[in-house]
Amino acid sequence: MKVAFFSTKSYDKEYFNRFNDDNLHEITFFEVPLNNQTAGLTTGFEAVCVFVNDKIDEETIEIISVNGIKVIALRCAGFNNVDLKAAKSRSVSIVRVPAYSxxxxxxxxxxxxxxxxxxxxxxxxxxxxxxxxxxxxxxxxxxxxxxxxxxxxxxxxxxxxxxxxxxxxxxxxxxxxxxxxxxxxxxxxxxxxxxxxxxxxxxxxxxxxxxxxxxxxxxxxxxxxxxxxxxxxxxxxxxxxxxxxxxxxxxxxxxxxxxxxxxxxxxxxxxxxxxxxxxxxxxxxxxxxxxxxTGHLGFFTKEALEEIATITLNNLSDFENGRELLNEIKS
The missing domain is CATH 3.40.50.720 (NAD(P)-binding Rossmann-like Domain)
Known part of the structure; x- marks a missing residue:
């Protein structure tokens, strides 16, 4: 699956590349956050991977859905930054990492x-x-x-x-x-x-x-x-x-x-x-x-980063292969 990865930091690249076995997913890393100003970068991708401070509001969802995005993969537990109703109306699935260390x-x-x-x-x-x-x-x-x-x-x-x-x-x-x-x-x-x-x-x-x-x-x-x-x-x-x-x-x-x-x-x-x-x-x-x-440091351990990468990549694989989305968020 072609994935546009937003708000990228060095540790994101390290852990996601490490656990993306056999390059199962084709990940393109963007340092910028996802919002209505950067949503145009999603052209040609099937999925986006986002974090807590990406702004996935109605306008952003409209743009990315038109660009072909089918699933939003949150690499975090919280989802208050996502307009769930807008995603549902555009048939965009949302998955998350409900628990990581x-x-x-x-x-x-x-x-x-x-x-x-x-x-x-x-x-x-x-x-x-x-x-x-x-x-x-x-x-x-x-x-x-x-x-x-x-x-x-x-x-x-x-x-x-x-x-x-x-x-x-x-x-x-x-x-x-x-x-x-x-x-x-x-x-x-x-x-x-x-x-x-x-x-x-x-x-x-x-x-x-x-x-x-x-x-x-x-x-x-x-x-x-x-x-x-x-x-x-x-x-x-x-x-x-x-x-x-x-x-x-x-x-x-x-x-x-x-x-x-x-x-x-x-x-x-x-x-x-x-x-x-x-x-x-x-x-x-x-x-x-x-x-x-401290600047949102609570999650930042090796064990948590491993879980975040593993679960997020599994969520994307489940979506791509039509399997049940165990970590799907439904409005």
């Missing part, structure tokens, strides 16, 4: 917690400058703290188990499914408001839907403990960033760790070190000493 994201969320808490990033920079002072680097014991987990799918479940291993009391909220396995291990499911008011640390692991968009806002932040630690490794739009800034200024939010950001499409996966960042919200967030931002 959930431990990678769960472990990254844990890394954000530990870094923010024990300030290892600050200690590292001090020592490199010959400053061995530990003033103002005080942390807290994670053991014994109450950790609230919003969303207990594969990633959320993995995170719950890690926190239990640290000796935390783990509360969970999931409006779709409550895991008997997690309950048997000691996780307590609560209503959202109860979780917000009782947790010392809150970590987001739910998908972005109309119901969860800005689930963290001025109202929900007001219910949290003073000095709460808030972690988001799921989707940026789960948090209203401007409300989070107000929470940081007031001290209600004591720590904020985010691997995702609502307007990340114009920022993440690019080197902007020599540019003036035009996004005032993220610039303000970066200025806080108790905020840690």
């Amino acid at each position: 959930p431990e990678s994201v769960a472990e990254h969320a844990t890394a954000l917690i530990l870094t923010l808490n024990r300030k290892t990033h600050k200690a590292y920079n001090r020592v490199r400058e010959g400053n061995f002072s530990i003033e103002n680097l005080t942390g807290f014991n994670l053991s014994g703290k109450t950790v609230g987990v919003i969303g207990t799918g594969l990633i959320g479940s993995s995170f719950c188990k890690i926190m239990l291993g640290f000796g935390c009391k783990v509360l969970a909220y999931d409006d779709i499914y409550e895991s008997p396995d997690l309950i048997s291990k000691g996780v307590q499911y609560k209503k959202l408001d109860e979780l917000l008011t009782q947790s010392d640390v809150i970590s987001l692991h739910c998908p972005l839907t109309p119901e969860t968009a800005h689930i963290i806002n001025a109202n929900s932040i007001s219910k949290m403990k003073n000095g709460v630690m808030l972690i988001n490794t799921s989707r940026g739009a789960l948090i209203n960033a401007k409300d989070a800034i107000e929470g940081l200024k007031s001290g209600k939010i004591g720590y904020l760790g985010i691997d995702v950001y609502e307007q990340e499409a114009d920022l993440f996966f690019q080197d902007l070190s020599e540019s003036v960042i035009q996004d005032d919200v993220i610039s303000r967030l970066i200025s806080f000493p108790n905020v840690l931002i």
Whole structure:
């Protein structure tokens, strides 16, 4: 199958070329993202492979379908950047990678917690400058703290188990499914408001839907403990960033760790070190000493990249050979 591969990075080429056995698929790599301005590049292809910040809206889908695209292969789990109705109306199938090493994201969320808490990033920079002072680097014991987990799918479940291993009391909220396995291990499911008011640390692991968009806002932040630690490794739009800034200024939010950001499409996966960042919200967030931002790094492990490449290529093969699409997204 002829595949137009968008938003290409060096690691994409490495892993997809490695697992594209016998060059079963003819992949052309484009560094540009897919959107209505670049959709013309899909002429002569049968499939596109896209990532989280490609914009597959109605106009883009119309262009690529006219160009002969029959399937959109997402090399990620989320699909909020795709107009599902437009794809269905054009008979364009959509497949994704529903789960790839959930431990990678769960472990990254844990890394954000530990870094923010024990300030290892600050200690590292001090020592490199010959400053061995530990003033103002005080942390807290994670053991014994109450950790609230919003969303207990594969990633959320993995995170719950890690926190239990640290000796935390783990509360969970999931409006779709409550895991008997997690309950048997000691996780307590609560209503959202109860979780917000009782947790010392809150970590987001739910998908972005109309119901969860800005689930963290001025109202929900007001219910949290003073000095709460808030972690988001799921989707940026789960948090209203401007409300989070107000929470940081007031001290209600004591720590904020985010691997995702609502307007990340114009920022993440690019080197902007020599540019003036035009996004005032993220610039303000970066200025806080108790905020840690990583650029959508949570998935980035060898194991996850192998799974992403393997599952995506299998999805394309299943489509090409008329087999059941196990990972198809249906509107």
